Amino acid sequence: MFRDSPTYIVTPITPGIIIAVIALYALSRLSQRYDPKEPPVLPQKVPFLGHILGLLQHGLKYYATLSSRYDLPIYTLQMLNQRTYIVNSPELVIAVQRQTKTLSFQPFVAAMLPRLFLIDRDGMEILKRNMDGEEGDWGLIPDSRRESWPILAPGPQLDLMLQSMLSALLPFLNEFSGAIEGNNATDLYAWARRAFTLAGTETLYGSENPFRWEPGLEDAFWAFEKDATFLLLGVAPRWIAGKAYNAREMILNAMKRYNSYSGQENSSDLTKARYNTYTKYGLSSDGIAHFELSSIIGLLINATPSVFWLLFYIYSVPGLLEDVRLEIANVTSTVMLKTQDDQTKHSINVLKLQERCPLLLSTYRETLRLKTNNVYTRWVQEDTLLNDRYLLKEGSIVQVPGASMHMDPALWGADVKDFNPRRFIKGDANHRQGAFRTFGGGASLCPGRHFALIEIVATAAMFVMRYEMEPQGGGWREPRTDGNDVVGSISPPTSRLDVAVTTRKGYEGDQWDFVEVRS
Numbered sequence: 001m002f003r004d005s006p007t008y009i010v011t012p013i014t015p016g017i018i019i020a021v022i023a024l025y026a027l028s029r030l031s032q033r034y035d036p037k038e039p040p041v042l043p044q045k046v047p048f049l050g051h052i053l054g055l056l057q058h059g060l061k062y063y064a065t066l067s068s069r070y071d072l073p074i075y076t077l078q079m080l081n082q083r084t085y086i087v088n089s090p091e092l093v094i095a096v097q098r099q100t101k102t103l104s105f106q107p108f109v110a111a112m113l114p115r116l117f118l119i120d121r122d123g124m125e126i127l128k129r130n131m132d133g134e135e136g137d138w139g140l141i142p143d144s145r146r147e148s149w150p151i152l153a154p155g156p157q158l159d160l161m162l163q164s165m166l167s168a169l170l171p172f173l174n175e176f177s178g179a180i181e182g183n184n185a186t187d188l189y190a191w192a193r194r195a196f197t198l199a200g201t202e203t204l205y206g207s208e209n210p211f212r213w214e215p216g217l218e219d220a221f222w223a224f225e226k227d228a229t230f231l232l233l234g235v236a237p238r239w240i241a242g243k244a245y246n247a248r249e250m251i252l253n254a255m256k257r258y259n260s261y262s263g264q265e266n267s268s269d270l271t272k273a274r275y276n277t278y279t280k281y282g283l284s285s286d287g288i289a290h291f292e293l294s295s296i297i298g299l300l301i302n303a304t305p306s307v308f309w310l311l312f313y314i315y316s317v318p319g320l321l322e323d324v325r326l327e328i329a330n331v332t333s334t335v336m337l338k339t340q341d342d343q344t345k346h347s348i349n350v351l352k353l354q355e356r357c358p359l360l361l362s363t364y365r366e367t368l369r370l371k372t373n374n375v376y377t378r379w380v381q382e383d384t385l386l387n388d389r390y391l392l393k394e395g396s397i398v399q400v401p402g403a404s405m406h407m408d409p410a411l412w413g414a415d416v417k418d419f420n421p422r423r424f425i426k427g428d429a430n431h432r433q434g435a436f437r438t439f440g441g442g443a444s445l446c447p448g449r450h451f452a453l454i455e456i457v458a459t460a461a462m463f464v465m466r467y468e469m470e471p472q473g474g475g476w477r478e479p480r481t482d483g484n485d486v487v488g489s490i491s492p493p494t495s496r497l498d499v500a501v502t503t504r505k506g507y508e509g510d511q512w513d514f515v516e517v518r519s
């Protein structure tokens with residue numbers, strides 16, 4: 001194509017010239033020296049490019065490798081003319097999170113949102129006004145947080161959402177009842193995706209939920225998620241990530257239709273609150289659909305792989321399934337129904353599950369610890385002295401790679417690489433504040449973490465009480481993950497896990513439900 005085009009002259013020398021120009025530019029910028037107070041600069045084999053090549057080759061695991069090799073609380077990576085400070089100590093993480101005025105997420109949001117959610121110029125104008133709340137308590141972001149975060153905090157409104165979520169999950173949990181040995185093979189992640197997508201969107205969008213009524217929307221969402229990282233690059237997205245591009249179009253159109261017939265009137269308190277804030281700031285009904293896409297992402301992309309991994313570990317770690325079942329049995333009540341065939345009904349008490357199942361909760365946290373892939377990223381708006389010691393220069397980037405922090409033996413012990421379901425048995429208190437990065441931290445700490453805990457743990461609890469699960473084709477083998485996925489916080493599996501799910505002996509034909517669904 002290029003050869004025929006009169007505007008491009010491509011010769012073998014062109015890439016060399018481009019690299020030379022970049023290197024010269026970088027060198028000219030690098031002639032500024034480092035301040036002795038800046039965090040130590042790590043060496044790289046190829047000047048200016050070594051770390052970039054490392055990240056391209058190893059993905060986010062590259063940070064964990066560097067952090068374990070150099071064992072520094074904070075260090076500097078020079079990539080071309082850009083300095084990035086990598087933070088590895090909980091004390092410094094807390095200091096970073098406190099510097100909300102000088103360390104900002106805003107430039108990244110401004111760059112990412114139009115690429116990921118196709119938010120147009122008008123929408124971005126509205127979004128960017130007083131985004132960090134520096135000029136007072138107004139603006140789309142501060143207002144939306146003030147209105148919607150309390151709904152996700154433990155209390156009656158969250159309880160309503162959880163009740164809706166768990167009752168929407170029940171039909172999916174019932175799917176395997178009656179299944180007998182050898183007659184079914186299930187792609188476990190596909191099941192988790194379907195269950196969480198349909199139940200979660202039903203909870204958010206109510207009776208007009210487009211994911212229920214529009215065929216193919218669930219698949220479209222996961223096609224969009226799979227290649228969202230390529231959309232973020234912003235380079236010819238239609239070509240490099242065509243499937244994700246078209247899938248996003250499909251979801252946006254469905255959400256626009258939902259808004260056009262005022263679907264939100266029969267939706268959750270959360271959706272209504274967000275919709276009111278968007279309209280207050282002048283967003284059109286179509287414009288709101290683009291913002292809602294970010295809510296669907298928040299709701300689904302981390303919770304879904306989390307329930308998959310939790311089930312995988314409970315069934316594959318020797319002895320764990322039996323111990324977890326014993327705990328859940330203590331919060332499950334059983335009655336005989338007065339039906340013709342004397343059916344038995346089991347009720348799992350969700351409130352007690354949180355109070356009396358420390359092993360299950362610890363297993364959940366350990367699952368998240370090992371599968372966390374997020375990188376907390378901030379832009380240095382002006383020179384900032386961290387804890388009176390480390391100077392962060394204006395125009396640099398600060399990052400906290402969650403996976404490196406979670407792999408630090410100084411924080412988690414010598415068995416840091418192992419799955420230890422009892423690691424969190426005494427709660428989070430026995431670990432250093434700031435060390436657990438799964439839900440981010442500071443001003444942007446995930447507000448959905450309470451909802452996530454209950455939907456995931458309750459689903460796993462009912463699944464393990466009702467079903468046996470065996471891997472197809474041999475013993476348990478941990479599926480692979482994609483180390484380059486930068487959109488989600490929990491790595492999804494990239495290889496299939498086919499399992500046979502059968503009803504536990506002695507529980508055939510029984511009924512199950514959740515009771516006391518409270519946060």
Ligand code: HEM
Nearest residue numbers: 298299302303306374438439440444446447448451452489
């Ligand atoms: C295991 C499940 C989940 C994980 C690991 C997770 C993780 C995260 C992380 C790391 C952030 C912060 C991003 C940053 O610092 O920029 C975040 C933000 C957010 N999460 Fe979650 N999340 C989960 C589930 C949920 C659920 C179920 C919901 C909704 C019901 C939700 C709603 C949100 C929202 C609205 C934000 C944006 C907060 C802001 O405005 O800064 N999350 N989540």
